[in-house]
Amino acid sequence: xDATAARTEMQMLATLSLSADSRSTAGLILLTIVxxxxxxxxxxxxVRGQHPMTEFQQAFARAGHAHAGVLVTLALVGQILADAxxxxxxxxxxxxxxxxxxxxxxxxxxxxxxxxxxxxxPNRLIVLLYAGVVSLALGVxxxxxxxxxx
Numbered sequence: 001x002d003a004t005a006a007r008t009e010m011q012m013l014a015t016l017s018l019s020a021d022s023r024s025t026a027g028l029i030l031l032t033i034v035x036x037x038x039x040x041x042x043x044x045x046x047v048r049g050q051h052p053m054t055e056f057q058q059a060f061a062r063a064g065h066a067h068a069g070v071l072v073t074l075a076l077v078g079q080i081l082a083d084a085x086x087x088x089x090x091x092x093x094x095x096x097x098x099x100x101x102x103x104x105x106x107x108x109x110x111x112x113x114x115x116x117x118x119x120x121x122p123n124r125l126i127v128l129l130y131a132g133v134v135s136l137a138l139g140v141x142x143x144x145x146x147x148x149x150x
């Protein structure tokens with residue numbers, strides 16, 4: 001076995017160790033997947049016509065569910081990357097928390113701003129969606145800067 005192959009094999013055997021912050025946050029994020037599942041059941045009822053909604057509400061329900069699933073997954077990856085970058089301070093706070101907070105805020109914005117009977121445009125709770133956009137931007141930019149600076 002040549003030196004490059006041996007080095008590659010040693011790198012593959014390395015174990016992943018998470019900080020206490022990442023472990024607890026990742027555990028909580030994983031538990032939120034149950035809520036995403038219930039959201040999926042709701043969207044399935046909507047698509048099957050068991051829960052009547054306007055086209056606008058259907059679109060927002062789909063978007064809320066999709067954003068929740070994708071952002072929860074990204075938030076889990078972000079926990080690992082934040083540990084890899086050895087972040088601290090405000091950068092670490094936003095990198096560790098911005099993405100999962102965006103998952104909650106954006107999904108809530110989609111669902112709550114379209115709640116009600118025969119709704120065809122978002123209500124004032126659309127502000128949650130915009131807050132989620134800001135949270136996501138803070139999270140991914142902080143994480144990206146932290147990784148590039150590491």
